[in-house]
Amino acid sequence: MADMETEGEQLCEAARNGDVAKAKALIESGADVSFFDSDGLTPLMHAAKLGHTDLVKAFLEAGAPWNALSPSNQSAGDFAMDSGHQEAYEALLNAGIQAELILGTIARKTKKNGDFEGDYLEDRVTFSEDKLMDSDSKAVMMAWEKPLMEAHAKAVCSGVGNVLNVGFGMGLVDTAIQQYGPATHTIVEAHPEVYARMLRTGWDKKDNVKIIFGRWQDVLSQLESYDGIFFDTYGEYYEDLREFHQHLPKLLKPGGIYSFFNGLCGGNAFFHVVYCHLVSLELENLGYSTQLIPLPVKDCLGEEVWRGVSQKYWQLDTYYLPVCQSIEESE
Numbered sequence: 144m145a146d147m148e149t150e151g152e153q154l155c156e157a158a159r160n161g162d163v164a165k166a167k168a169l170i171e172s173g174a175d176v177s178f179f180d181s182d183g184l185t186p187l188m189h190a191a192k193l194g195h196t197d198l199v200k201a202f203l204e205a206g207a208p209w210n211a212l213s214p215s216n217q218s219a220g221d222f223a224m225d226s227g228h229q230e231a232y233e234a235l236l237n238a239g240i241q242a243e244l245i246l247g248t249i250a251r252k253t254k255k256n257g258d259f260e261g262d263y264l265e266d267r268v269t270f271s272e273d274k275l276m277d278s279d280s281k282a283v284m285m286a287w288e289k290p291l292m293e294a295h296a297k298a299v300c301s302g303v304g305n306v307l308n309v310g311f312g313m314g315l316v317d318t319a320i321q322q323y324g325p326a327t328h329t330i331v332e333a334h335p336e337v338y339a340r341m342l343r344t345g346w347d348k349k350d351n352v353k354i355i356f357g358r359w360q361d362v363l364s365q366l367e368s369y370d371g372i373f374f375d376t377y378g379e380y381y382e383d384l385r386e387f388h389q390h391l392p393k394l395l396k397p398g399g400i401y402s403f404f405n406g407l408c409g410g411n412a413f414f415h416v417v418y419c420h421l422v423s424l425e426l427e428n429l430g431y432s433t434q435l436i437p438l439p440v441k442d443c444l445g446e447e448v449w450r451g452v453s454q455k456y457w458q459l460d461t462y463y464l465p466v467c468q469s470i471e472e473s474e
């Protein structure tokens with residue numbers, strides 16, 4: 144045990160010194176590449192912090208976890224990114240994308256807005272002026288997202304015509320979509336209380352609105368094809384988003400625009416970058432190009448926003464709004 148610890152410490156030291164030969168010798172003699180030192184840092188984090196790319200690669204090849212987190216919730220990729228070590232950053236980014244393509248260890252196992260037990264659709268929800276919460280005080284939707292929802296609406300309504308939104312929440316995106324006067328505006332919503340509130344507030348009375356109550360997975364046969372589609376559900380996994388994407392060729396008209404709430408790994412800057420790449424790659428394989436439009440969100444996200452909410456689902460300064468369209472048409 145003591146030996147393992149000493150070897151681990153030595154590996155961290157070799158990482159800090161950029162000593163590739165020493166690090167390789169230690170790894171060969173059985174030193175643990177996933178060792179955390181007394182500061183809670185791994186050899187990979189030390190190497191990334193100081194931009195020792197050869198070591199970053201050697202540790203990754205030896206099986207060091209790319210997604211280990213320091214006590215301040217930073218991964219090796221965050222350290223490389225923050226210190227401006229481009230090469231080390233790219234090596235970590237590639238490792239992250241490859242690992243997630245195969246294993247999906249992060250976002251595939253976390254639901255939107257955090258990991259939680261139970262079925263959200265059977266829970267009670269509470270509405271207040273600035274948020275919609277589930278029974279665990281986790282935010283389903285919050286008013287700070289209004290400018291983002293307006294930007295999403297603008298993107299998916301750029302050609303107006305027929306628009307589809309999946310997930311009503313607080314109706315922010317739908318209110319914005321209405322302002323563009325689409326010919327038809329279809330809304331899919333699965334939560335009975337959210338649906339009841341839609342009826343109470345007259346959404347079913349709007350001329351161009353068609354509400355489909357149910358999980359999108361269960362009502363696909365009632366959907367048509369659309370000029371603009373927005374997707375923003377809650378209590379679902381990354382796998383559900385991927386599954387929705389499989390239906391895009393049927394749901395999106397030629398020339399149509401698709402966008403989704405990009406909250407992927409919103410608690411960690413590097414993981415977020417990995418997932419932005421991953422989702423873009425997966426969409427590309429389906430024939431769609433993805434443009435990520437940066438929108439600053441720091442100013443609308445003071446600490447007070449999260450009062451009473453049990454989990455901050457977004458902690459980054461910039462939101463990357465995805466705008467997807469068929470590769471053929473975007474060329």
Ligand SMILES: C[S@@+](CC[C@H](N)C(=O)[O-])C[C@H]1O[C@@H](n2cnc3c(N)ncnc32)[C@H](O)[C@@H]1O
Nearest residue numbers: 310312313314315316333334358359375376377
């Ligand atoms: C984050 S909110 C949407 C917020 C919305 N974009 C807005 O602007 O207010 C997610 C919504 O998706 C709904 N939802 C969750 N799972 C769903 C599913 N499988 N199918 C349809 N709606 C779903 C939730 O009940 C919730 O109303």
